[in-house]
Amino acid sequence: MPELPEVEVIRQSLDKKIKRKKVKKVIVRNKNLRFKIPDGFSRFLENKKILRVGRFSKYLIFYLSNKSYCLLHLGMSGTIHLLNQNKKNFITNTSFYNSPILPKKHNHVEIIFEKIRIIYNDPRRFGFFQIIDNSKMLEKRFSNFGPEPFHLDFNLKYVLSFFKKKEKNIKNFLLDQNFVSGIGNIYANEILFLSKVKPDKKVNLLKKKDCVRIIINSRKVLKDAIKKGGSSIRDFKNTFGSKGDFQKNFKVYDRVGLLCKRSSCAGKIKKKIISNRSTFFCDTCQI
DNA sequence: AAGAGGCCCTGATAGC
DNA sequence: TGCTATCAGGGCCTCT
Numbered sequence: 001m002p003e004l005p006e007v008e009v010i011r012q013s014l015d016k017k018i019k020r021k022k023v024k025k026v027i028v029r030n031k032n033l034r035f036k037i038p039d040g041f042s043r044f045l046e047n048k049k050i051l052r053v054g055r056f057s058k059y060l061i062f063y064l065s066n067k068s069y070c071l072l073h074l075g076m077s078g079t080i081h082l083l084n085q086n087k088k089n090f091i092t093n094t095s096f097y098n099s100p101i102l103p104k105k106h107n108h109v110e111i112i113f114e115k116i117r118i119i120y121n122d123p124r125r126f127g128f129f130q131i132i133d134n135s136k137m138l139e140k141r142f143s144n145f146g147p148e149p150f151h152l153d154f155n156l157k158y159v160l161s162f163f164k165k166k167e168k169n170i171k172n173f174l175l176d177q178n179f180v181s182g183i184g185n186i187y188a189n190e191i192l193f194l195s196k197v198k199p200d201k202k203v204n205l206l207k208k209k210d211c212v213r214i215i216i217n218s219r220k221v222l223k224d225a226i227k228k229g230g231s232s233i234r235d236f237k238n239t240f241g242s243k244g245d246f247q248k249n250f251k252v253y254d255r256v257g258l259l260c261k262r263s264s265c266a267g268k269i270k271k272k273i274i275s276n277r278s279t280f281f282c283d284t285c286q287i
Numbered sequence: 288a289a290g291a292g293g294c295c296c297t298g299a300t301a302g303c
Numbered sequence: 304t305g306c307t308a309t310c311a312g313g314g315c316c317t318c319t
Contacts, residue, residue, distance in 0.1 A: 003312065034313090034314085058313080073314090075313060076312060077298090124298085125295080125296055168290065177314075231312080233311095275290090277312095278310080
């Protein structure tokens, strides 16, 4: 599910719900996520206030009242579910498990506030939590990440310097978080379609104007997706914070065999595996 | 040292 | 109905 736009939409709703609220209790049901949740994780969060919920790239950042941080990456299948609850017996109460909005399985972590309970669900367990002790460590954690597309650092000069003499194709670059942060497989496909660039084009062959279009469209696609509430595909429709609508705007993703949406183009959308990821493009108007 | 590929995991779906 | 194979939005690790 989650590329930058989906994570941002979740962040916005989560921030509204738990900002300035104190964590009463944390329950870890299954600590075997992508990285093992360490002993003491619950103790670390309990009795601390969430000052706000931030985000960098595809990571949610919980700003804690003792100037430490908790990161959450949703992996491929991580979702957050939010349940209101009565004050009475709010920690031990388990009636919420019957809630129709809550999946039956894979509810691995619960963070319990006085009137609200957030539940981390993740069937594939590619997501993870991470405790960060201070702002220095937070800075270090993301020091190797490229800028987000919106950032002024993601500009022509930066892109050209990265592409010089590189043999890699442009799609892999867009997915490379060291180059640019927050783009995943869906939006990489969409960005390249709008930019009229073939996904397997080697970056050292790109013209300046191609790079400019890729920069502009990276911003455009992510911004539009955030505005539409992200993309909901497969069974993620009812998930908290991601009842998105952007999938209706997909020009190439999951449209193999269908007509190209560019009005002047008669091509059909092709599918090709690049570095083990499904890649969709129009080989008529993307060159 | 850049770049390709394997792998972590479960669930939905397609094909027989 | 029930089996098997394939695929899924991420990113780390290893190998060449």
